[in-house]
Amino acid sequence: MIVLGIESTAHTFGAGIMDGQGNALANVKDSYVTKKGGMIPARAAQHHVEVCGDVIRRAMETARLRWKDIDAIAFSQGPGIGHSLRIGAMMTRSLASRLGLPLVGVNHCIAHLEIGRVMTRAKDPVLLYVSGANTQIIAYEGKKYRIFGETLDIGVGNLLDSFARTLGLGFPGGPKIAELASKGKTYIKIPYAVKGMDVSFGGINTFLKNMIREGKHTKEDLCYSLQETIFAMLLEVSERAMAHCGKNELVLGGGVACNTRLQEMAGQMCRERGARMYVPENQYLTDNGAMIAWLGLLQYKAGNRTSIEESVTLPYQRTDDVEVTWRN
Secondary structure, eight states, X not given: OEEEEEEOSSSEEEEEEEETTSOEEEEEEEEOXXXXXXXXXXXXXXXXXXXXXXXXXXXXXXXXOOGGGOOEEEEEEESSOHHXXXXXXXXXXXXXXXXXXXXXXXXXXXXXXXXXXXXXXXXXXXXXXXOSSOEEEEEEETTEEEXXXXXXXXXXXXXXXXXXXXXXXXXXXXXXXXXXXXXXXXXXXXXXXXXXXXXXXXXXXXXXXHHHHHTOSOHHHHHHHHHHHHHHHHHHHHHHHHHHHTXXXXXXXXXXXXXXXXXXXXXXXXXXXXXXXXXXXXXXXXXXXXXXXHHHHHHHHTTOXXXXXXXXXXXXXXXXXXXXXXXX
């Protein structure tokens, strides 16, 4: 069985193709970026309109497949930015209608977890999902992927992007913050906002902007201190979730998980508690079509279908809204 997946929740338009054995036959993407300032949703959507056809064509060419080889098409139905989601949904509906192929709408957050499982061979992990708008600690319990901790305000990636804008950097800001952080030498105490199983980043963002205005510390030291603090927060609640669920595997997912310092800290935490930490390749951490294709394949095999009438976008869909029919 072969499924084409379309990803378009935010700044990335991706097309991935997966087979029934968990092999990625193609994973092509094109992302909206800026040299200065942040992401403007309307411009990201226009970017998707301009590149969608080419991205899908390149995915088919990479996989060396013809349309007759595709068994189903999956798309990221939510959550995400409405402007961006609509482009992927419209493209998917058009392809499915034209080719007479079944359609499967999938949850973007769960797709991160499932691609992490298949690519690392983790069995029953806790997922630390860290991206632009999303920050969640997710695990499977009782036929659903439950959120055991999450941000109370903005996502960790949005915090990094916002601070990058304050520093005059472009979008996405995470890699540029990481580069500056690698040159930092002095830790500056900043707010540590863990509230039970949840985290909060809004106050940290305001604190950092005030620190920049005061001009008492270097950008490098502020970036270094920011990373050390927020990653410690995320791993504290991740470890607590692992203990609560009785699970001994941690999988990282989302674009922020590409950060090597976060990976290093997660690995140390897992070693200290006798657990295993898994990190997929970067191409499967950031938003991508392969993860949509793989979850679509799992759902299709479990009997899930999405009619054209049901293929509306769900910008605010939560991870635990979805009943998991493909796991025993």
